[in-house]
Amino acid sequence: MPATATALPNRPSRTPSARPRPALALLALLVTVVVAACTPASSSTTDAGSAPTFTLRVGATSVTGTPSGSLGWGDKTGILGDRLKAAGVKKIEYSYFQSGKDVVAALLGGAVDVAVVGDNPTLTAKGNGADLRLLAFDQVHQDAWLIGAKNGPTTIAGLAGRSVTAPQGTIRDRAARQLIATAGLTGKVEVKDVPTPESIAGLSSGSVDATIVTGTGAADLANRGYPVLDKTMAHGLGAVGTTVALSSFVDGHPGFEDAWRSGLTATNADVRAHLDDYTAWVAQNDGVDVALVRQVTTADTFNREALPADGLAELQAAYDFLAADGTLKQPFDLQQWVGQA
Structure with missing residues (x-):
């Protein structure tokens, strides 16, 4: 995971010929401390006459060090970024991890704002007490x-x-x-x-x-x-790809949930409309034969609704299995949780 740089407050420069008077120096220091204390971790800024903007930190798994799947196509085409502007997202910053468990751990630790992971790590984290909000599925009907x-x-x-x-x-x-x-x-x-x-x-x-x-x-x-x-x-035991965030993040960024859903569903609609282009891009990005990509890629994997009924049924089947085998230490009402999304 790339290190997140922490902005340091600007300090007034000093030269032998230009020394600030003590009272002014003290005032400048107090202002700097107050501004630094009020700056959120996501580096929000406010331009005159506009809504606050911020850099969205997205965590995902990747073997290539680049966004893949729906996320990657949305990044490549600009669809995702364009839709997120309505929620104040000025830039998307990606971090990549070896496993979905690592992505969720980064989310819970505050290193990323949104986790793009399979349903297993999402349900496990939620079933162990994490206060997660289900934003949308990025894919459904994933086969193993x-x-x-x-x-x-x-x-x-x-x-x-x-x-x-x-x-x-x-x-x-x-x-x-x-x-x-x-x-x-x-x-x-x-x-x-x-x-x-x-x-x-x-x-x-x-x-x-x-x-x-x-x-x-x-x-x-x-x-x-x-x-x-x-x-x-x-x-009928396909998996779904989930995108989740902490409830505190969603509540603190009005309009983000709708903008994220709009971005993902618009991206998936574009994939379906340009499936050959998409599979050619995946093959080039992953360094594999395009025939293999097309052998395992079907249009119905790319949901055009944020939380389609067939995807919810697959998520429920996954939840039922994990609850039955004891993976979920704090079982929860899945339908109620989904209804909060």
């Missing part, structure tokens, strides 16, 4: 594939007595457990906490029986002959 090793089981049933790998606390971890439960294999298949790169390497060596992979990585493995044992979307 259970990929097996070559010369191993060709169906999920064949994993009985074996193991599946997935990074703990992620959507992939939940997807593994959901697919195991759906297949009636709970207690018969172990889920091991292994990062995705090591899991994929293990598939190749045969030391890993199966792992959960998403996006172009899943399509690439399938095209190279690794068996696809199951998919979450085959059971």
